[in-house]
Amino acid sequence: MPIDEIDRKIIHATQAGLPLVSEPYQAVAEQLGLSAQAVMLSMAEMQQTGVIRRIAAVPNHYKLGYRFNGMTVWDVDDNQVDALGRQVASLNFVSHCYQRPRHLPDWPYSLFAMVHGKTEQDADQQVAIIADLLGEHARSHEVLYSTKILKKTGLRIGG
Structure with missing residues (x-):
């Protein structure tokens, strides 16, 4: 889907948040x-057409503890x-599934399914809740813990 010059300017102005x-x-x-209404309408249209995937807060989990x-x-x-997956995604501690x-x-x-804990015990308890929810449907599982932040930004385009 091609974007026009106004869309490109809006993307450039908002790509860092x-x-x-x-x-x-x-x-x-x-x-x-522009008007705020024009920005909102343009962003909504870009979201509908898939140019923008989503508009959401992206917390830095490490800075939040x-x-x-x-x-x-x-x-x-x-x-x-x-x-x-719908059941797991509905758990309030699962950020994405x-x-x-x-x-x-x-x-x-x-x-x-991604979980976040302030302590390893917190995260382990969340994994146990998912395991209980899935029950016999889970033949096996693993937990892959983050060791560092590699990327916290989306695609960037030049202005």
């Missing part, structure tokens, strides 16, 4: 010489992964 002010769209609009960030990976039946392809025989996992 919306301004942390009470009226962020107004601030972007003033910077670009969450030092034990684990990607849990689960081997569940492919016929049940959607329903089970999705299905990924298996790579047999070395990687049998298809359901991924």
Whole structure:
């Protein structure tokens, strides 16, 4: 989907995040010489067409004190992964949950869910809750803990 010059300017102005002010769209609009309504409509259209995937806060879990960030990976039946994934995603401590392809025989996992704990015990308790929820549907699982932050930004384009 091609983008026009105004969309490109909006993307460039917001790609590092919306301004942390009470009226962020107004601030972007003033910077670009547009109305806040025009910025919001353009961003909504770009989101509908897939140019922008989502508009969301991206917390730095480490700065918030969450030092034990684990990607849990689960081997569940492919016929049940959607329903089970919805259940896991509904847990308030799961920040993201999705299905990924298996790579047999070395990687049998298809359901991924990220958990965050201030202590290893906190994270382990969350993993145990997911394990209880999945029950016999989880044939096996692993927890892959983050050791460093590699990237906390999305795609950047030049102005």
